[in-house]
Amino acid sequence: METHAQRPPVIETLATGDEVVNGDVVDSNSAHVCRLLMRLGLPTTRHQALPDDRALLLDGLRAIGERADLCVASGGLGPTEDDLTADIVGELLGVPVDIDETAVARMKERFARLGYRFSENNRRSARVPHGADVMQNEVGTAPAFSVRIGRCQFFFLPGVPQEFRFFVDAFVLPWAEKRWPVGNTAFAQLKTLGWGESHLAEKFQDFPSRFPAVKLGYRAHSPEVWLKLTATADSREEARRVLGPAIDEAMCRVGDSVFGRDDEELPELTHRKLLASGRKLVLAESCTGGLLAHLLTANPGSSEYFVGGAVTYSNALKESVLGVPADLLASKGAVSAEVARAMAEGALAHLGGDLAVAITGIAGPGGGTAEKPVGLVYLALARRDTVGGITTQVAEQRYRDSRERVQKAAAWSALDLLRKGV
Amino acid sequence: METHAQRPPVIETLATGDEVVNGDVVDSNSAHVCRLLMRLGLPTTRHQALPDDRALLLDGLRAIGERADLCVASGGLGPTEDDLTADIVGELLGVPVDIDETAVARMKERFARLGYRFSENNRRSARVPHGADVMQNEVGTAPAFSVRIGRCQFFFLPGVPQEFRFFVDAFVLPWAEKRWPVGNTAFAQLKTLGWGESHLAEKFQDFPSRFPAVKLGYRAHSPEVWLKLTATADSREEARRVLGPAIDEAMCRVGDSVFGRDDEELPELTHRKLLASGRKLVLAESCTGGLLAHLLTANPGSSEYFVGGAVTYSNALKESVLGVPADLLASKGAVSAEVARAMAEGALAHLGGDLAVAITGIAGPGGGTAEKPVGLVYLALARRDTVGGITTQVAEQRYRDSRERVQKAAAWSALDLLRKGV
Numbered sequence: 001m002e003t004h005a006q007r008p009p010v011i012e013t014l015a016t017g018d019e020v021v022n023g024d025v026v027d028s029n030s031a032h033v034c035r036l037l038m039r040l041g042l043p044t045t046r047h048q049a050l051p052d053d054r055a056l057l058l059d060g061l062r063a064i065g066e067r068a069d070l071c072v073a074s075g076g077l078g079p080t081e082d083d084l085t086a087d088i089v090g091e092l093l094g095v096p097v098d099i100d101e102t103a104v105a106r107m108k109e110r111f112a113r114l115g116y117r118f119s120e121n122n123r124r125s126a127r128v129p130h131g132a133d134v135m136q137n138e139v140g141t142a143p144a145f146s147v148r149i150g151r152c153q154f155f156f157l158p159g160v161p162q163e164f165r166f167f168v169d170a171f172v173l174p175w176a177e178k179r180w181p182v183g184n185t186a187f188a189q190l191k192t193l194g195w196g197e198s199h200l201a202e203k204f205q206d207f208p209s210r211f212p213a214v215k216l217g218y219r220a221h222s223p224e225v226w227l228k229l230t231a232t233a234d235s236r237e238e239a240r241r242v243l244g245p246a247i248d249e250a251m252c253r254v255g256d257s258v259f260g261r262d263d264e265e266l267p268e269l270t271h272r273k274l275l276a277s278g279r280k281l282v283l284a285e286s287c288t289g290g291l292l293a294h295l296l297t298a299n300p301g302s303s304e305y306f307v308g309g310a311v312t313y314s315n316a317l318k319e320s321v322l323g324v325p326a327d328l329l330a331s332k333g334a335v336s337a338e339v340a341r342a343m344a345e346g347a348l349a350h351l352g353g354d355l356a357v358a359i360t361g362i363a364g365p366g367g368g369t370a371e372k373p374v375g376l377v378y379l380a381l382a383r384r385d386t387v388g389g390i391t392t393q394v395a396e397q398r399y400r401d402s403r404e405r406v407q408k409a410a411a412w413s414a415l416d417l418l419r420k421g422v
Numbered sequence: 423m424e425t426h427a428q429r430p431p432v433i434e435t436l437a438t439g440d441e442v443v444n445g446d447v448v449d450s451n452s453a454h455v456c457r458l459l460m461r462l463g464l465p466t467t468r469h470q471a472l473p474d475d476r477a478l479l480l481d482g483l484r485a486i487g488e489r490a491d492l493c494v495a496s497g498g499l500g501p502t503e504d505d506l507t508a509d510i511v512g513e514l515l516g517v518p519v520d521i522d523e524t525a526v527a528r529m530k531e532r533f534a535r536l537g538y539r540f541s542e543n544n545r546r547s548a549r550v551p552h553g554a555d556v557m558q559n560e561v562g563t564a565p566a567f568s569v570r571i572g573r574c575q576f577f578f579l580p581g582v583p584q585e586f587r588f589f590v591d592a593f594v595l596p597w598a599e600k601r602w603p604v605g606n607t608a609f610a611q612l613k614t615l616g617w618g619e620s621h622l623a624e625k626f627q628d629f630p631s632r633f634p635a636v637k638l639g640y641r642a643h644s645p646e647v648w649l650k651l652t653a654t655a656d657s658r659e660e661a662r663r664v665l666g667p668a669i670d671e672a673m674c675r676v677g678d679s680v681f682g683r684d685d686e687e688l689p690e691l692t693h694r695k696l697l698a699s700g701r702k703l704v705l706a707e708s709c710t711g712g713l714l715a716h717l718l719t720a721n722p723g724s725s726e727y728f729v730g731g732a733v734t735y736s737n738a739l740k741e742s743v744l745g746v747p748a749d750l751l752a753s754k755g756a757v758s759a760e761v762a763r764a765m766a767e768g769a770l771a772h773l774g775g776d777l778a779v780a781i782t783g784i785a786g787p788g789g790g791t792a793e794k795p796v797g798l799v800y801l802a803l804a805r806r807d808t809v810g811g812i813t814t815q816v817a818e819q820r821y822r823d824s825r826e827r828v829q830k831a832a833a834w835s836a837l838d839l840l841r842k843g844v
Contacts, residue, residue, distance in 0.1 A: 023457030035445030047471035289719025290712030293733045297711025308739040311715045317730040
């Protein structure tokens with residue numbers, strides 16, 4: 001922080017609403033904006049949540065105005081009596097509260113389009129303190145507004161996460177980047193699967209000496225491990241220049257175990273690769289119980305490649321739906337490399353498609369033995385080639401974790417197999 | 423609040439750690455403890471999150487000590503250099519920091535049991551300010567501690583949610599209930615499915631006049647609506663007495679659409695009913711894409727009743743795996759009451775089991791028509807009776823929502839059908 005040309009800015013968040021303070025709603029908005037500000041080299045100093053209480057809010061806003069440079073606030077902008085934000089800000093600044101007629105006109109248009117009735121009460125959502133910078137809402141109803149209180153620039157945004165995120169991207173981040181152009185860091189995050197934190201750290205032992213201006217961090221996000229690179233220099237531009245080759249070198253060291261960057265997510269990445277591949281997918285799940293099918297079909301457009309799947313919990317279904325031989329189940333056991341292969345190849349033969357993934361394992365907490373402990377999982381990927389032949393690869397995984405995490409890790413491994421093998 | 427015998431207590435939470443303030447981790451601990459305190463009639467006034475920064479933490483703790491009566495703090499209790507809590511509290515109180523040898527002994531035992539090596543560094547986790555009330559950790563490593571700063575009783579708990587929750591249940595809630603026995607409210611929550619908020623509100627129009635001491639609230643938690651009843655009286659005992667008949671009357675009005683109370687969750691309730699029924703279940707999912715199978719198999723022990731399922735996205739699989747007649751698919755369309763029935767009955771015939779649920783619908787955003795819009799879903803429940811006959815019920819649902827919410831609502835309807843029909 002010492003290399004900032006000026007004193008580093010003080011940044012805070014404020015979530016308002018009884019439902020937040022009483023615990024009915026978990027405030028994820030603050031984490032969202034802070035993560036994005038961090039990438040501009042702007043760390044946050046404090047999060048707060050306060051109830052819909054005039055005295056507490058007046059006091060809270062005044063205190064933030066005395067100590068912070070930027071505050072991103074959420075909530076209290078709707079049409080109901082509980083929605084106090086505009087009134088309290090008006091009171092604090094000694095200005096009346098206006099109705100923003102541009103926002104009202106947009107609201108009426110939006111309601112007409114959706115077939116809803118516009119009531120006079122809805123005008124309340126367009127209340128903004130006189131003189132505030134009004135920001136129009138392109139994904140919802142209430143406009144947001146920005147004012148200066150004390151030394152601090154406040155952005156008052158709706159609490160609905162989708163709307164909050166719209167205003168952060170469209171207004172808050174551009175404002176912060178322009179206001180503090182001397183932000184001196186650049187940031188990248190590589191998401192990896194399959195390597196432990198300590199294994200990753202070993203691969204990067206000499207990294208600090210090669211890239212002294214780049215700080216490395218690791219964050220376990222089971223089953224993923226995220227590698228964070230933060231470059232510090234005299235300016236944000238320079239930091240970005242320093243970061244480039246460090247990312248290239250890091251990618252080279254972790255190779256195929258990096259599946260994505262920054263906010264990319266594995267299920268969606270795999271979905272996009274499948275969409276682009278033109279191939280048809282079938283699934284045969286046992287211990288994941290439908291989770292893999294769910295993760296893919298949660299994405300719009302998955303019907304383009306997803307034919308279907310079988311969740312074969314019982315051995316009887318492994319035989320009848322997938323054609324796994326009874327004697328193979330008897331001799332090798334349902335949780336075995338051989339049965340995983342037979343499930344994947346059987347899925348291709350009996351369900352169709354030209355790409356099949358099978359998962360069989362012991363999710364726990366019961367069902368484990370000394371030889372086949374809880375957390376043992378076999379995955380198979382079978383591919384039909386253009387002349388009708390079938391190539392199958394099988395992988396064994398061992399996880400030491402709860403049922404939920406074993407199921408997730410197994411589904412993640414399958415997504416990763418697909419991502420690499422499609 | 424005015425009926426409290428004394429001034430109502432001021433309660434705050436404090437989450438510490440760079441990872442919280444930077445947005446890598448969303449603080450769900452504060453919401454958890456506040457929800458439970460609320461049920462004792464004890465609302466919270468403020469949540470805060472602060473980074474691992476000595477000056478900010480000293481200042482923050484001092485300020486809370488001046489204005490609050492209870493503060494539940496989390497984080498900063500581990501073995502690393504970042505874990506500052508014990509030192510800062512010691513500094514604030516002017517006491518040295520001790521190693522709690524009871525905690526060390528428990529830690530060594532725990533590590534030996536799990537086969538981990540105990541290093542001298544782990545002793546750091548057992549650091550507590552001299553004179554603090556130490557609380558031993560039965561689900562993890564670091565002990566928690568409680569001290570008084572200014573007028574406020576602080577509970578410093580680990581940030582790991584599972585450990586945080588253990589200490590809240592075992593120490594914080596009992597302490598608060600004893601400290602403020604005059605808490606004058608009692609609380610119950612009925613979780614409903616299938617009725618909108620406005621329909622619910624209509625059924626309860628005369629409720630306030632019949633139970634004037636009971637406040638009603640509604641909370642949409644798509645696809646569920648929660649009905650909250652809060653009774654206020656001169657004492658907590660009296661409030662509980664008032665609440666009893668109000669709950670009975672409410673249950674009577676909402677009848678079968680109440681599936682659970684307080685923290686009960688529909689997937690787990692349905693799972694428990696299926697476990698108890700001794701019946702064997704098969705599933706035929708289309709638009710939910712495996713979500714229903716996943717929700718049930720997430721529960722340990724589901725293999726007791728879950729035979730398996732088919733995710734039949736394509737019409738070809740509806741024919742080949744479930745035996746749905748091709749001419750029925752052609753004449754009625756895949757999204758129809760007739761096909762839902764044929765899928766459920768086909769699942770019984772081809773997959774086995776004595777209970778089958780089928781779901782077919784249009785999750786969107788694409789694929790809708792004027793006649794069959796996005797959000798149209800058919801569900802069927804087929805039951806084999808003891809003499810081999812099959813009874814099938816079919817339901818039509820229409821949702822106006824995103825893909826994610828249509829899939830969730832459809833899976834929830836299926837769980838509810840099972841809960842009622844098992």
